Amino acid sequence: MIQIAILGLGTVGTGVAKVVAENARQIERKLGEPLQVKAILVRRFKDGPYRQLMTDDFRRIEEDEDIRVVVETIGGVEAAYEYTKRALNAGKHVVTANKQLVAEKGCELLALAQRKNVSYLFEASVGGGIPVLHPLTQCMAANRIDEVYGILNGTTNYILTRMVRTGAFFSDALREAQAKGYAEADPTADVEGIDAGRKICILADLAFGRQIEPETVPMEGISKLSLRDVKIAQRAGYRIKLLGRAVRLPGGGRTAYVAPHFIPGENPIASVEDVFNAVVIRGNATGDVMFYGKGAGELPTASACVADVMECLQQSPRREEIGWSPESEGFEDPSRLETRHYFRIEGSLTDAAMAFGQVEVLSEDGETAFLTEPLSGQDAVRQSRQLNVLACMRVLD
Amino acid sequence: MIQIAILGLGTVGTGVAKVVAENARQIERKLGEPLQVKAILVRRFKDGPYRQLMTDDFRRIEEDEDIRVVVETIGGVEAAYEYTKRALNAGKHVVTANKQLVAEKGCELLALAQRKNVSYLFEASVGGGIPVLHPLTQCMAANRIDEVYGILNGTTNYILTRMVRTGAFFSDALREAQAKGYAEADPTADVEGIDAGRKICILADLAFGRQIEPETVPMEGISKLSLRDVKIAQRAGYRIKLLGRAVRLPGGGRTAYVAPHFIPGENPIASVEDVFNAVVIRGNATGDVMFYGKGAGELPTASACVADVMECLQQSPRREEIGWSPESEGFEDPSRLETRHYFRIEGSLTDAAMAFGQVEVLSEDGETAFLTEPLSGQDAVRQSRQLNVLACMRVLD
Numbered sequence: 001m002i003q004i005a006i007l008g009l010g011t012v013g014t015g016v017a018k019v020v021a022e023n024a025r026q027i028e029r030k031l032g033e034p035l036q037v038k039a040i041l042v043r044r045f046k047d048g049p050y051r052q053l054m055t056d057d058f059r060r061i062e063e064d065e066d067i068r069v070v071v072e073t074i075g076g077v078e079a080a081y082e083y084t085k086r087a088l089n090a091g092k093h094v095v096t097a098n099k100q101l102v103a104e105k106g107c108e109l110l111a112l113a114q115r116k117n118v119s120y121l122f123e124a125s126v127g128g129g130i131p132v133l134h135p136l137t138q139c140m141a142a143n144r145i146d147e148v149y150g151i152l153n154g155t156t157n158y159i160l161t162r163m164v165r166t167g168a169f170f171s172d173a174l175r176e177a178q179a180k181g182y183a184e185a186d187p188t189a190d191v192e193g194i195d196a197g198r199k200i201c202i203l204a205d206l207a208f209g210r211q212i213e214p215e216t217v218p219m220e221g222i223s224k225l226s227l228r229d230v231k232i233a234q235r236a237g238y239r240i241k242l243l244g245r246a247v248r249l250p251g252g253g254r255t256a257y258v259a260p261h262f263i264p265g266e267n268p269i270a271s272v273e274d275v276f277n278a279v280v281i282r283g284n285a286t287g288d289v290m291f292y293g294k295g296a297g298e299l300p301t302a303s304a305c306v307a308d309v310m311e312c313l314q315q316s317p318r319r320e321e322i323g324w325s326p327e328s329e330g331f332e333d334p335s336r337l338e339t340r341h342y343f344r345i346e347g348s349l350t351d352a353a354m355a356f357g358q359v360e361v362l363s364e365d366g367e368t369a370f371l372t373e374p375l376s377g378q379d380a381v382r383q384s385r386q387l388n389v390l391a392c393m394r395v396l397d
Numbered sequence: 398m399i400q401i402a403i404l405g406l407g408t409v410g411t412g413v414a415k416v417v418a419e420n421a422r423q424i425e426r427k428l429g430e431p432l433q434v435k436a437i438l439v440r441r442f443k444d445g446p447y448r449q450l451m452t453d454d455f456r457r458i459e460e461d462e463d464i465r466v467v468v469e470t471i472g473g474v475e476a477a478y479e480y481t482k483r484a485l486n487a488g489k490h491v492v493t494a495n496k497q498l499v500a501e502k503g504c505e506l507l508a509l510a511q512r513k514n515v516s517y518l519f520e521a522s523v524g525g526g527i528p529v530l531h532p533l534t535q536c537m538a539a540n541r542i543d544e545v546y547g548i549l550n551g552t553t554n555y556i557l558t559r560m561v562r563t564g565a566f567f568s569d570a571l572r573e574a575q576a577k578g579y580a581e582a583d584p585t586a587d588v589e590g591i592d593a594g595r596k597i598c599i600l601a602d603l604a605f606g607r608q609i610e611p612e613t614v615p616m617e618g619i620s621k622l623s624l625r626d627v628k629i630a631q632r633a634g635y636r637i638k639l640l641g642r643a644v645r646l647p648g649g650g651r652t653a654y655v656a657p658h659f660i661p662g663e664n665p666i667a668s669v670e671d672v673f674n675a676v677v678i679r680g681n682a683t684g685d686v687m688f689y690g691k692g693a694g695e696l697p698t699a700s701a702c703v704a705d706v707m708e709c710l711q712q713s714p715r716r717e718e719i720g721w722s723p724e725s726e727g728f729e730d731p732s733r734l735e736t737r738h739y740f741r742i743e744g745s746l747t748d749a750a751m752a753f754g755q756v757e758v759l760s761e762d763g764e765t766a767f768l769t770e771p772l773s774g775q776d777a778v779r780q781s782r783q784l785n786v787l788a789c790m791r792v793l794d
Contacts, residue, residue, distance in 0.1 A: 019539050019682050026541050029606065123536060129683035131528070131536030139520060139528030142416050142703035144423050209426065268689060271668055285416050285700030286526035286690060292665060293686035303682030306539035315712065 002031065003038040004069040004309055005061040007083055009050065012097050012124070013040065013073035015302025017050055023306075031310055038067055041083075058083055062090045069309045072096040081105055088112045088120065093312035097124035097301050103198040103214050106205065110323045119315065121308035121322075126152065126199045129300025130293040132279045137206055137322050143283030145207040149245040149396070150279035151272050152199040154295045155183045155190040156222050156242045161273045163230045164239065170225055182275055193221035193242060193258035200244030203279070204256045208248060211328040212256055218334060220259040229344060229391045232369045236362045238262045239270040243396065249332060257334040262342045262371070262395040269396075335377035340395035343380075344369040346388040355383045371395060399428065400435040401466040401706055402458040404480055406447065409494050409521070410437065410470035412699025414447055420703075428707055435464055438480075455480055459487045466706045469493040478502055485509050485517065490709035494521035494698050500595040500611045503602065507720045516712065518705035518719075523549065523596045526697025527690040529676045534603055534719050540680030542604040546642040546793070547676035548669050549596040551692045552580045552587040553619050553639045558670045560627045561636065567622055579672055590618035590639060590655035597641030600676070601653045605645060608725040609653055615731060617656040626741060626788045629766045633759045635659045636667040640793065646729060654731040659739045659768070659792040666793075732774035737792035740777075741766040743785040752780050768792060 004020075006013045017037050020027065028034045039061050040053045061067055070087040072094055074080040080101050087094050088109065096102065101109075102122045113120035123133045127150075136145070151157050155177055162173040174191065177183035189195045197219035204212045222242050233240045241263050246256040263270040268290055272278040277295025282288050294300050342362075345352060349368050352359050356372045363369040367390060372380065380392065401417075403410045414434050417424065425431045436458050437450045458464055467484040469491055471477040477498050484491050485506065493499065498506075499519045510517035520530050524547075533542070548554050552574055559570035571588065574580035586592045594616035601609045619639050630637045638660050643653040660667040665687055669675040674692025679685050691697050739759075742749060746765050749756050753769045760766040764787060769777070777789065 023539055023541055023682065027539060030538050129680070130686050131532035134536050135528035135532055135688075138708060139531050139701065139704050141427050141707050142420055142424060142700045144420055268665070268668060271665060283526070283700065285420065285696040287694075287697060289527050289688070289690035291686070291688060294684050297684075299682040300684060303539045303680065304536065307536050310538050311535060 002033055002035050002068060002313060003066045004035065004071060005039040005041065005064075005067045006037060007041040007070060007072045007080070008074040009040050009042050009046070009054070010073060010075070011298045012301050012305065013071070015298035016071050016073065016305050019299060019302045019306045027306070027310065031313060035309070039064070058086065062086050067092060069093040069095060069312050071305050071309060072098060073305070074098070075100070077101050077104060084109055084120075085112060088116050088118060091116055091118060093119045093121070093309075095305050095308040095312065096122050097128075097305055098122070099125040099195070099198040099202060103201040106202065107211050107324055107326045111326075114323065119312040121312060122202070123308050124301045124304035126202050127277050127279055127291065127293070128295040128297060129304050130277060130279070130291050130295060131304075132291050133202070133206060135289075135291065136203070136281055140281060140283050140286060140289070143285045144248075145281060145283055146248045147246065147282040148200070148203045148207050148279065149243050151241050151269060151277050152196040152244045152279070152295070153190055153242060154275035154277055155187065156196070157272065157277070158182050158275045159191070160222065160230070160240060160242065163227055164234055167227065167231070169227050170223065191221045191223045193219040196242060196244040197258045200246050200256050200258060203244070204246035204254065205324045206322065207246060207281070208254045210254070210325045210330060212246075212254075212331060213328050216328070216331055218257045218259070220257075222260055225260055226391060229342070229369075229393070232344065232363045233262055233342075237265045239265060240393070241269065241272070247337060249336065253330045253332045255332045255334040255337060260393050262393055264396070267396065335381070338374045338376050339397055340374050341372045341380045342369070342391070342393045342395055343372065343384065343387070343389060344391040346390055351387055355387055399430055399432050399465060399710060400463045401432065401468060402436040402438065402461075402464045403434060404438040404467060404469045404477070405471040406437050406439050406443070406451070407470060407472070408695045409698050409702065410468070412695035413468050413470065413702050416696060416699045416703045424703070424707065428710060432706070436461070455483065459483050464489060466490040466492060466709050468702050468706060469495060470702070471495070472497070474498050474501060481506055481517075482509060485513050485515060488513055488515060490516045490518070490706075492518050492702050492705040492709065494519065494525075494702055496522040496592070496595040496599060500598040503599065504608050504721055504723045508723075511720065516709040518709060519599070520705050521698045521701035523599050524674050524676055524688065524690070525692040525694060526701050527674060527676070527688050527692060528701075529688050530599070530603060532686075532688065533600070533678055537678060537680045537683060537686070540682045541645075542678060542680055543645045544643065544679040545597070545600045545604050545676065546640050547600075548638050548666060548674050549593040549641045549676070549692070550587055550639060551672035551674055552584065553593070554669065554674070555579050555672045556588070557619065557627070557637060557639065560624055561631055564624065564628070566624050567620065588618045588620045590616040593639060593641040594655045597643050597653050597655060600641070601643035601651065602721045603719065604643060604678070605651045607651070607722045607727060609643075609728060610725050613725070613728055615654045615656070619657055622657055623788060626739075626766075626790070629741070629760045630659055630739075634662045636662060637790070638666065638669070644734060646733065650727045650729045652729045652731040652734060657790050659790055661793070664793065732778070735771045735773050736794055737771050738769045738777045739766070739788070739790045739792055740769065740781065740784070740786060741788040743787055748784055752784055
């Protein structure tokens with residue numbers, strides 16, 4: 001009998017308890033012995049199936065030598081950070097889905113885990129139930145990773161899908177997402193690209209082996225996206241998707257950012273709809289590999305946590321190959337990156353051509369919408385200075 | 398310095414040598430020391446960059462204690478099987494992309510590896526460079542796997558894509574694939590579904606934990622596929638794809654088969670084109686997860702082998718969690734499975750309705766093409782006995 005503890009009993013915490021119970025047979029077959037939740041840390045006691053496991057005293061978990069793995073599902077940094085450090089210091093493996101904590105403190109916590117000879121695993125922090133981080137760090141370990149990008153936030157993808165399918169405005173699609181439980185009452189972290197930003201930081205940390213500081217990563221969401229641009233994209237055979245993107249730059253640098261992009265319809269990621277997520281990893285040997293599935297939800301995310309629990313136990317004392325350097329140097333602003341750009345301007349094709357030379361016109365009716373030739377973000381800003389720009393987005397080529 | 402040997406110097410073997418050389422820095426960073434190819438087993442010596450590493454005597458590899466991992470890229474069963482056993486018996490890890498050997502002898506070789514306390518890994522045997530087997534066995538370990546299906550053969554997918562895009566007949570599309578090097582001179586294993594069949598066996602072995610005997614798995618390829626059906630599918634919003642499919646049956650049984658399927662256009666796998674592969678894994682917690690990328694080719698496949706080499710070394714003595722029971726009982730014929738069926742008959746809608754009741758008509762011009770309601774393969778055969786059937790395929794629902 002192997003015993004674990006769960007910190008927090010929200011969506012993910014409840015899901016972890018459910019997966020451990022419902023898939024007990026599969027789990028036992030792989031581990032060789034049963035897995036059991038011994039304690040759940042809560043702030044307030046609630047009635048329910050897990051009432052007897054609840055405690056509000058972390059020391060009871062910390063000091064219990066039978067508990068070998070702690071699953072942290074509290075979220076945020078403060079308490080989660082403290083408890084994670086204490087659990088690692090007590091010689092317990094820690095598993096989490098907490099992308100904010102991993103993006104901000106992951107490097108430090110991995111180093112602590114290494115000193116304590118235990119694992120700190122967080123597959124569920126990116127892509128929920130979709131395997132992404134293990135494939136990146138293990139299966140693609142013989143590659144130089146040149147780029148990672150993806151639809152990393154299901155809420156915004158749902159909103160964008162509704163805008164395309166039903167012609168809804170952003171605000172209406174957001175309300176619909178909230179009514180369906182896909183968006184939170186305060187949707188800021190989702191719609192402003194912050195959630196996707198934390199995930200692209202973690203992907204970039206692992207892909208390039210050096211810390212990316214979340215506060216240096218430009219994050220643009222979809223709250224200012226106009227339905228007009230969604231429709232122009234659609235008619236021209238593109239889809240607008242919110243992408244997190246991390247790129248290895250020639251010369252050894254790297255960059256990362258979050259922004260809405262024009263995606264050509266034939267790119268498989270263009271057909272990723274509703275709350276689904278997808279991550280594309282470009283290795284110098286494998287080429288582009290895509291991982292696709294439901295990026296969130298109680299059971300998918302929880303099952304990724306439980307798989308990490310199993311891995312901690314099977315690979316005891318600890319998995320060696322993950323981690324990255326705390327040095328963040330070499331991060332460059334993404335404005336250096338060259339791509340085609342989409343513009344919608346108040347002005348004529350002549351205005352567009354004066355600013356950018358040859359362009360591909362997508363729409364002309366009072367306003368002009370067009371795609372430029374590949375140019376850097378800096379140049380896109382510089383060359384459009386004389387124009388009345390209504391919208392500007394990068395094209396994923 | 399960690400030393401390995403390669404058996405065979407064909408496409409994959411050469412690729413392994415290249416990846417070890419080209420990505421030496423990435424590999425060393427993860428392993429903590431350099432990786433080097435010490436010997437390559439060949440039947441005939443050839444000039445070239447690897448001339449000095451070549452040997453035609455397997456004993457020189459078997460008896461070299463410095464060689465810790467052997468990468469078998471010979472293919473087929475006979476010699477590959479012998480050398481694999483000898484290498485494992487000599488206490489060396491073995492890594493392979495040889496799907497035939499793994500499908501037929503994998504269970505035995507894994508058991509031998511376990512006795513010798515070494516690893517036998519074969520990520521590259523399914524999906525080439527796309528991570529599939531590790532995600533299935535590790536990241537989704539907390540799931541009960543209910544179904545696995547996929548486009549497992551790039552050659553046939555290329556042929557199908559050409560038939561759709563250019564209206565080429567099967568035979569012309571095959572010749573084009575051969576001219577481009579995507580199909581071999583003897584294309585039987587690809588076009589008759591045998592290659593896909595070996596891969597679905599491996600996926601089913603790992604997903605369900607019991608041996609699937611390849612000779613019990615019905616394998617139908619695309620060599621009899623008519624361009625007419627490809628066009629009817631296309632017009633009706635479907636794509637025809639050759640799928641390998643393995644399903645857990647209610648009551649504990651399981652089945653597997655290879656056959657062309659009608660795929661609804663909105664299923665992400667419908668847009669997998671050219672030589673790309675995709676595998677969908679359905680877990681009871683994660684739902685459907687899809688893995689997509691180039692399923693073959695020198696460098697993708699080789700990079701998956703090298704990642705397995707790295708994993709053998711990092712997880713020394715051995716990775717615990719893979720393997721399956723040699724017992725093959727519980728395998729059932731796929732004709733029990735219920736799906737909608739596509740039929741094209743020489744006859745009228747009345748004939749179709751007499752046989753199947755309500756149907757969805759796709760085309761009526763002398764012949765009648767239609768989709769049935771969900772029914773088992775057995776019933777599809779039985780109910781169509783009075784009809785003049787020109788084509789019949791399952792629909793992936």
